[in-house]
Amino acid sequence: MALNFKQETFRDDYSYSNSAHAIRRFPFPFAEDQYMYSVNIEPHTKGEPGSVYEFPFDIDEHYVAECLDKEITLMQDPGRYHALPHMMDAQWDFLELTMTALANDYPEHFSLSRNGQTWTWDNKPLGVCDTFTFGDSSTLVREPFDYIGRQVQGDFVLLDQRDGTLYADAGIVTSQADWSLAFNVGMSWKEWHGPVPRATEIGVMDRALKYLLNLQLANPVRRLNWTMTVNPRLDTSPENYPYWGGDRNKVNTDNVGDLVNLRVELQSLFRLPRSNAIVFSIRCYLMSLKDVTSYPRWAKRLHRVQKTMHPDLIEYKGMTKFHPIVVDWLSKFDDGAELGIGTHPE
């Protein structure tokens, strides 16, 4: 089925919006009435047709606008892409994985033809068509990871595995929830996750690392993470915090439903064949609180989760200023009826 790509923006006038279809397939992350970090990793297997889990890399109605936003961010700050020199094998691994997946899963929009080492990549929505020699960076306009990373929705980090841990040694990061690639590049797993409150104390990080070190080729895994963002802004980077941080003051009782967005990251991890590195894919979905209330079950669930949120997590996720307004607004949608376990909308 061909997708209808929307013209919309993730900055300035924020014309981004979700269609009814996009709302229905939104990866709502709360299966229970309480939330705490856990090793919520599951196999990244094929999901229902039309769901965000149908294919390894989800392409949706926001694809073209999101790639354009990515271009703007990279143009303003080239440091959002960084790859340490020893990651070149992993770069080509990544290019092969994503091109193969997109051409296979969205044949109306992408095609890849291979003739020995000579490959032709045709990206119709973005109007890109290039022939290059696989393994030879000089035949592409950019490094391979940079080249194709710009043509897939989401952020990507390539993790190098050595000394019994994972190092974030390359990344293309333009839609992050307040972490800096330029600062984190080269960090080990423990250093990278240093700022996450409570997670280390309850042993989550050690267990997740152990799990990932044993990640097998062709058996990717996934988890959901979430936060809330004022305005549908992809680039909530620390680099640009002076430009978006003040938006947190703008939330009030009248505009909270429109202004505050539930921001969900579908994080998936794939082992790569040549380099033995891991792709960490962080695909961001945004939905206004008003859209969340399209489904009463979600509105009630979100209210209960937020009402019982640990203060450390509220602070870490940067929600302290507007969180009481969110809880108060959501309470109007919660009649207290019991909800079964599960993230489904109805």
Added chain:
Amino acid sequence: MERGYWIKSKPVYTSLVWHEKATSHLVLATGIGGMAVLKLFQQMHPRQPVTVLYARYAQMDADYSETLKKVVPENLYIFKFEEALLASLKEILPDTRMGLRLYVAGSEGFIWDVAGVAKQFGIDDAEIMKELTDTLARSVYCVHCKSVTRNVTTNIVPCCGCERMLFVRDHFSRNLGAYMGLMVDAESPGELPAIEEIYP
């Protein structure tokens, strides 16, 4: 500490101890770091060759060069400035072999300057033994304009590049050898918490 929780990316520094397994030893120190070198020489002396590079720490009077001259039998090189010491390190490292052990004692800025030079020669910082002396002063990386402000002793500092007031986070990048600085009053311009010296 920061907002009631503790960040784990801050490096752990220890006291210098000789590695038993090595082909040679290279010790680098500034200022009070000279005392760490003297303590090393109180330990059982390694059989492999030892080289010591020492410079005064510019911000302080502490100078152990005279004592070091008496204690270090050979291959002691004294420098007036850290910069000269680092330049000398760049000349020494290409001629070293596998099994070289590196020891550093001095300010955090000096420790990570040495690690930065060593990295250019394929030596990972995990291979370097580090002792923090002289000062807790920090190098601070401005996440907004990417400048590094050195010798920061306060919780909040004006960026040397963009002049924004930066809150010094406890988040440390080995790659940059610096802590993260984040604009402190972005959400409420001009409203600054009290500026205090907490990294003397």
